[in-house]
Amino acid sequence: MYNTDIPTRAELPTSRQLLRSTAIAIVAAAAILITIVLPAEYAIDPTGIGRGLNLTEMGEIKTQLADEAERDRAAGQQGEAPAPAAPDQESSLLGRVFAELVIGSAAAQASPAGRxxxxxxxxxxxxxxxxxxxxxxxxxxxxxxxxxxxxxxxxMHGDGGGKTISYEKGRAVAESSGVLEAAFDGNHGWFWRNRTDAEVTVTLKTDGAYADIKRMM
Structure with missing residues (x-):
């Protein structure tokens, strides 16, 4: 039985090399976040690159729906001032961005044959x-x-590894079905908004090659 040789100190990366690699990774992640993820997910485009690449449409739809819902809630409060965003809501948004940017691709590395x-x-x-x-x-x-x-x-959209895509979208739709084919490694699925004045239950059934199904928000 042969065991792999333990690397010598000379073969290990130095602290300076590790710090340099970490800094490069942080800069790259920040660039992807600002130019791709924020415009596509939240319609925040400080550089203008997202709009030039037509990535802001998805984020604009989501923020528009959220703004409409907030106005409806404010109107129903009859004079009460709308509550400011809670700290946990702001931190959860940052956490979701991090999860989609860093964790999303890793979670999809080993898809099963079907589930x-x-x-x-x-x-x-x-x-x-x-x-x-x-x-x-x-x-x-x-x-x-x-x-x-x-x-x-x-x-219906996808994101992962700094990439985003919108497959299909609609308003006042009662149901939908089809086959979702992933354009890249990452998280692919659906965002729904209830624009009625009553509770709505959405039931989703899936069958295919994916590693996990999860509610993002």
């Missing part, structure tokens, strides 16, 4: 929810979802 899942999310008036599948490039998953007699706005 089947069913998940339901209940949305209050004005509320949104996002469910995604961790998939590798070229993986396919059959899906069907229904708003159970109601209608929702939706955006």
């Amino acid at each position: 089947t899942d069913e998940i339901s999310v209940t949305l209050k008036p004005g509320e949104g929810a996002e469910v995604k599948l961790a998939m590798t490039i070229g993986a396919k998953a059959a899906y069907s979802w229904t708003a159970n007699g109601a209608a929702v706005n939706f955006d």
